[in-house]
Amino acid sequence: MTAASRIALVTGSSGGIGAATAERLHSSGAVVVGCDRTAPDERPPWLADFRELDVTDEQAVQATVAGIREDYGAIDVLVHAAGVLGEVPDLLATPSSEFARVMAINATGSFSVLREVGLVMQAQRSGSIVAVASVAAKEARHAYVPYNASKAAVLNVCWSLALTLGPDNVSVNTVCPGPVNTAMWDQLATRAGEGAPEGDQRARRARAAQIPMGRFAEPDEVAATIAFLTDPANRYLTGLSMDVAGGARLGMGS
Ligand SMILES: NC(=O)c1ccc[n+]([C@@H]2O[C@H](COP(=O)([O-])OP(=O)(O)OC[C@H]3O[C@@H](n4cnc5c(N)ncnc54)[C@H](O)[C@@H]3O)[C@@H](O)[C@H]2O)c1
Numbered sequence: 001m002t003a004a005s006r007i008a009l010v011t012g013s014s015g016g017i018g019a020a021t022a023e024r025l026h027s028s029g030a031v032v033v034g035c036d037r038t039a040p041d042e043r044p045p046w047l048a049d050f051r052e053l054d055v056t057d058e059q060a061v062q063a064t065v066a067g068i069r070e071d072y073g074a075i076d077v078l079v080h081a082a083g084v085l086g087e088v089p090d091l092l093a094t095p096s097s098e099f100a101r102v103m104a105i106n107a108t109g110s111f112s113v114l115r116e117v118g119l120v121m122q123a124q125r126s127g128s129i130v131a132v133a134s135v136a137a138k139e140a141r142h143a144y145v146p147y148n149a150s151k152a153a154v155l156n157v158c159w160s161l162a163l164t165l166g167p168d169n170v171s172v173n174t175v176c177p178g179p180v181n182t183a184m185w186d187q188l189a190t191r192a193g194e195g196a197p198e199g200d201q202r203a204r205r206a207r208a209a210q211i212p213m214g215r216f217a218e219p220d221e222v223a224a225t226i227a228f229l230t231d232p233a234n235r236y237l238t239g240l241s242m243d244v245a246g247g248a249r250l251g252m253g254s
Contacts, residue, residue, distance in 0.1 A: 006030040007072045008230075009065075011055060011113055012081030013047060014038045016182025017132055020219035021079050022046050024227045033068050036082065055082050055109030065116040074124055077230045078117040080110055081132040083150075085184050087191060090142040099146040106150030111157055114172075118161055121170040128230040129165075131158050132222070133174040135245045151176075155241050162239035171238040173229045178245030179207050179216040213246030 008025045012018035013034025022032045026046035034040075035053040043050050049071075053064045069075055086102035088094040110131060121127030136144060137151035155174055162172035179185055185204075193199020208215050225244045229237060243249060 006076040006232075007068075007074050008032045008077035008079065009035065009068055009075050009117065010079045010081065011035045011053070012083060012132070013050065014040050015081065016184070016219040017177070017180060017222050018079070018081035019044065019046075020223035021081060021226050024220065024223040025077065025079070025230070028227065028231075030077065031072065033072070035064060055113055056104045058112045061109075061112040061116055065113070065120060069120050075117055075120050076127055078113070078121075078127070078129045079132070079226055079230070080113050080129070082109065082113075083132065083184075084147075085144070085188060086146050087143055087188065088145060091145045094145055099149070102146035103150050103153070106147070107153035107157075110154045114157060114161055118165055118170070118172075122165060122168045125169050127165075127170040128232075128235065129158075129161070129170065129172045130226045130229050131172075131174045132226075133158070133176050133241065135176045135178045135243055135248050137174075137176060137241070138249065158241070159239055166238060169235075171229075171235055173237060173239070174241045175222060175225050175229070176241055176243045176245065177217055177222050178211060178243070178248035180222055181216045181218055185216065210252070211246045211248045212250055212252065215246065217244060217246065 008030040010018050010022045013022050014036035022034055023046040026032045031048045033049040034047040035051050037054040039052050051064050053060055083106045088098055131154050133154040134151040136148040137155045158172050158174045189200040189203040192203035222244050
């Protein structure tokens with residue numbers, strides 16, 4: 001297997017990290033099939049194909065994965081980047097319905113995609129999976145309890161999947177980004193800044209100040225790590241949860 005002959009499936013391909021990853025995998029020669037619940041206005045040149053998919057629809061996940069397997073003969077790489085943020089005032093004010101909504105997309109949706117592609121890779125006895133979790137999976141916060149819990153679920157499912165699929169020559173890893181300059185953070189900053197541009201900038205500065213490198217990541221910096229983890233030369237790496245976070249979680253020193 002060379003990097004150039006691979007079939008790659010990227011979920012969340014219409015979003016910041018998914019699109020940057022699809023572009024990177026395409027530039028390494030892979031044939032990239034994108035999936036997202038939002039279809040792009042025009043298919044970008046790095047996608048060979050696009051399938052509209054809501055990951056909360058288990059039957060649609062099964063049909064889409066089976067369709068890609070049938071049309072392309074294999075799925076060598078899965079990058080699962082589809083996800084939503086969700087924000088609540090604090091844990092004690094969080095309705096269970098909001099917790100369930102975020103879990104349905106980020107946790108159960110991830111589980112369905114990972115299981116279905118895992119079955120394909122198990123049968124072909126090769127493959128590489130990277131799910132996009134978050135540093136939030138390893139942190140407590142007042143206002144993102146459903147999100148953090150859902151990303152912790154992604155981490156744990158991926159560890160178990162790495163265990164299950166190791167004997168089948170399939171690697172399973174997660175990346176855990178800190179804040180990344182994508183629509184997801186635009187949405188968060190707008191809310192935190194109550195719609196005012198200066199409030200938006202204040203929210204970004206406050207978050208960046210919690211990161212030793214002092215800035216957010218660009219989507220392609222996350223994509224570069226995903227490309228590394230899915231490179232055939234790195235096939236012995238499995239069960240990792242790799243922070244791509246400019247040192248976030250180290251603390252800021254004394
Ligand atoms: N931006 C950040 O700061 C950040 C940090 C850590 C982790 N992440 C994670 O990275 C991943 C990508 O996020 P992004 O920052 O590129 O945000 P984004 O909003 O630009 O992209 C997310 C994509 O997921 C798609 N999506 C949402 N719900 C879906 C569903 N039910 N079915 C199919 N597709 C769905 C959206 O349509 C969108 O295209 C997410 O899992 C997110 O949680 C983002």
